[in-house]
Amino acid sequence: MDIKAMQKKWLELGTEVEQTDYAKTGYDFSLILAADKVHPLAELMLTEGFYLVFVTAVHALPAIEVVYQFARAGSPRCRVIARTAVRADGTVPTISDVYQGANWHEREVRDFYGVVFAGHPNLVPLILAEEDVDLKPLLKDEKNLKDISALRHVPADAEPEEEKAPATAKKEPAATAAKAAKPQAST
Amino acid sequence: MNVDVLEDERQHHFVLNMGPQHPSTHGVLRVLLKMEGEYVLEAQPVLGYVHRCHERIGEFKPAKSFMPNTARMDYLGALIYNQGYAMLLERAAGIEVPQRAEYIRVITSELNRIQSHLLWYGAYLLDLGAFTPIMYTFDDREHILDILEDVCGSRLTYCYSRVGGVCKDIDDKFIERTRTFIERLRGRFPMYEELVNGNVILQKRMKTVGHYTPEMCARYGVTGPLLRSTGVAYDLRKAEPYSVYPEFDFEVPLEQDGDAWAAFNVRYREIEQSLRIIEQALDKLPEGEVMASKVPKKLKLPQGDYNCSVEAPRGELSYYLVSDGSDIPYRIKVRTPSYSNLSVVPELCKGMLISDVVTSMGGLDLVIPEIDR
Numbered sequence: 001m002d003i004k005a006m007q008k009k010w011l012e013l014g015t016e017v018e019q020t021d022y023a024k025t026g027y028d029f030s031l032i033l034a035a036d037k038v039h040p041l042a043e044l045m046l047t048e049g050f051y052l053v054f055v056t057a058v059h060a061l062p063a064i065e066v067v068y069q070f071a072r073a074g075s076p077r078c079r080v081i082a083r084t085a086v087r088a089d090g091t092v093p094t095i096s097d098v099y100q101g102a103n104w105h106e107r108e109v110r111d112f113y114g115v116v117f118a119g120h121p122n123l124v125p126l127i128l129a130e131e132d133v134d135l136k137p138l139l140k141d142e143k144n145l146k147d148i149s150a151l152r153h154v155p156a157d158a159e160p161e162e163e164k165a166p167a168t169a170k171k172e173p174a175a176t177a178a179k180a181a182k183p184q185a186s187t
Numbered sequence: 188m189n190v191d192v193l194e195d196e197r198q199h200h201f202v203l204n205m206g207p208q209h210p211s212t213h214g215v216l217r218v219l220l221k222m223e224g225e226y227v228l229e230a231q232p233v234l235g236y237v238h239r240c241h242e243r244i245g246e247f248k249p250a251k252s253f254m255p256n257t258a259r260m261d262y263l264g265a266l267i268y269n270q271g272y273a274m275l276l277e278r279a280a281g282i283e284v285p286q287r288a289e290y291i292r293v294i295t296s297e298l299n300r301i302q303s304h305l306l307w308y309g310a311y312l313l314d315l316g317a318f319t320p321i322m323y324t325f326d327d328r329e330h331i332l333d334i335l336e337d338v339c340g341s342r343l344t345y346c347y348s349r350v351g352g353v354c355k356d357i358d359d360k361f362i363e364r365t366r367t368f369i370e371r372l373r374g375r376f377p378m379y380e381e382l383v384n385g386n387v388i389l390q391k392r393m394k395t396v397g398h399y400t401p402e403m404c405a406r407y408g409v410t411g412p413l414l415r416s417t418g419v420a421y422d423l424r425k426a427e428p429y430s431v432y433p434e435f436d437f438e439v440p441l442e443q444d445g446d447a448w449a450a451f452n453v454r455y456r457e458i459e460q461s462l463r464i465i466e467q468a469l470d471k472l473p474e475g476e477v478m479a480s481k482v483p484k485k486l487k488l489p490q491g492d493y494n495c496s497v498e499a500p501r502g503e504l505s506y507y508l509v510s511d512g513s514d515i516p517y518r519i520k521v522r523t524p525s526y527s528n529l530s531v532v533p534e535l536c537k538g539m540l541i542s543d544v545v546t547s548m549g550g551l552d553l554v555i556p557e558i559d560r
Binding site for chain 1: 232235238240241243246275278281342401404405406407408409410414419421426427489490491492493494495496503507509510511512516517518520522526527529531535560
């Protein structure tokens with residue numbers, strides 16, 4: 001596989017691609033994409049021979065972020081983390097029709113965070129009991145909830161103070177929009 | 188014959204509950220089987236019986252204190268889970284581990300892997316109706332448990348790795364006993380091969396049962412010996428070399444057929460490779476400290492997300508940690524191999540005989556607490 005060509009394909013999909021230092025983070029690429037692009041990305045990854053490592057989520061502001069990890073069973077090593085914020089109605093498209101293994105991972109995320117995977121064939125509790133369908137145990141309470149920019153790597157060359165200030169300012173409008181949508185996400 | 192009976196679904200389809208206390212599910216796993224006579228139309232695993240909220244617990248205590256929890260997920264690969272978690276924190280905090288500690292981690296992890304494979308070997312054959320082999324494998328396994336008990340202090344749920352090294356150094360007695368054990372197990376291989384692997388009934392029971400392909404493994408995220416039984420040489424110890432594994436000469440056992448017999452052989456041959464690694468590690472074992480000198484008591488992880496993947500006995504184990512800069516993780520996700528491996532069952536077992544379901548599920552080498560977490 002040609003890593004350069006792969007990067008180009010990701011960019012064509014409209015994702016934000018960032019190469020990370022494997023020795024420091026444990027993965028090679030970080031992709032940030034809109035929820036609508038998740039399905040095309042999954043199709044691309046499967047054709048390029050990636051397997052699905054996991055699907056999980058992180059509860060942060062402005063919205064819950066769904067995290068996918070893909071890796072390749074061959075050389076050269078390529079481990080990719082893809083992130084997408086859930087849409088205002090609390091949904092993300094399912095990739096379980098491309099990666100059947102995502103079926104359970106998505107059900108688990110639904111159990112723990114209440115994220116609805118649109119188009120999932122069987123989105124019923126997997127790990128939790130059926131009566132705990134509304135428990136959503138991994139959602140943070142108000143005082144522990146952090147902004148997503150506080151959970152990103154700080155670039156080594158940038159001044160931490162300067163880097164953080166514009167990032168939070170930029171997130172402001174999105175944060176208010178998602179706050180309005182949050183009650184819907186938890187229904 | 189009355190054709191109406193065949194056409195009326197209710198009369199000849201029935202649902203069979205395999206588990207949660209079925210011996211061949213190796214723990215509290217339940218599989219709903221929709222049957223037509225002896226044939227499985229649909230298989231649906233039901234999980235969650237031993238869910239202990241490990242990921243939730245991880246968000247409430249300092250990252251260092253999560254170490255014992257890792258051992259309780261996969262009780263058969265506890266040392267490898269310890270090692271992976273320690274490596275994750277070391278990667279995040281940028282801590283160098285002394286060489287000797289790395290070697291000790293590899294030696295103990297590989298002993299742990301052999302122990303896990305031996306238990307699987309015995310239990311699998313027990314599932315298939317051969318009672319005797321488990322007595323022999325448990326005898327061998329007992330030696331490993333004794334050796335590890337001396338150095339780790341426990342026999343099953345180890346908590347041996349620490350951030351920056353291991354908690355206790357190994358001594359000459361450990362090395363001597365390990366060497367004796369390697370010799371002993373090597374002496375047992377001919378017996379296993381004659382008693383079990385060469386058995387025609389066993390081979391007939393396993394060959395052509397279940398069929399994995401590399402493409403199917405990618406769709407489900409199946410890793411470990413099952414993936415290697417399809418001819419894909421993917422072992423994280425080689426593909427993403429961690430710790431001191433690059434310094435050892437070992438092979439990745441491969442088979443091509445992707446059936447239960449191929450997976451059986453891959454696992455069996457891995458035992459010998461682990462022995463080779465241990466042997467070389469004992470020969471090369473450097474002197475020195477087993478703990479890094481400057482590990483802060485309150486370990487603050489720089490903000491960002493970190494991933495650490497290691498090769499557990501059953502496949503790829505990944506820890507994913509999101510840190511907000513404090514000593515308590517914002518989020519810990521543990522990707523366990525059995526979870527993805529088991530998710531293949533609905534597709535794999537469609538149309539199988541029920542006795543073959545037992546054969547395929549045994550080949551998955553399931554550890555249920557690792558699936559439910």
